[in-house]
Amino acid sequence: AQKITQTQPGMFVQEKEAVTLDCTYDTSDPSYGLFWYKQPSSGEMIFLIYQGSYDQQNATEGRYSLNFQKARKSANLVISASQLGDSAMYFCAMREGPNAGNNRKLIWGLGTSLAVNP
């Protein structure tokens, strides 16, 4: 079974508008972390935002915010005021187990391709 599901292969948004990229996850571990990374056409992976399973508040980093709904096992990325430079692939990833654990591998979704239109 897929542990990380990103149901939107491609999304379009108008410049300056907000967009939500969906991510659902599956784990039985009570301690986990959720990450969003951006991969522009140049190929590098850029860390955007992190949400811990025990974090009380939704994470925010500038124009990025994470809509964390633990009961639904969803961790959607919200990008506000989209810019042309936001056009990229976006990946949701999960680390199972506590932050201080030895096993720190990330499990990845298949990504969502976002295109920002001028």
Place this chain on the structure above:
Amino acid sequence: DSGVTQTPKHLITATGQRVTLRCSPRSGDLSVYWYQQSLDQGLQFLIQYYNGEERAKGNILERFSAQQFPDLHSELNLSSLELGDSALYFCASSGGSAGVFKASGTDEQFFGPGTRLTVL
């Protein structure tokens, strides 16, 4: 610039050959991770090293091996290459010095630019 370097950037080789990919982590990072990104399978975790020791293993084939050296750089060796091994190979690092994590509790992984391997 993440501070993680990978060489070479591109590699073209033939089936049956052996190649070595190199990664230098960010200064002070003790953990190195290797990932394979292919079109059909997305990003797959291969292996993690922490301060020279293997810590976690993912979907790494027996034809592949890795190590982390005393200076913390890491190498991924791919042998008996097949067409299906063509992919983008990423190295990432994390962990800071002496295992001290960020106050936020995040231990995000910083990715290198990747090595694009083409097997012909």
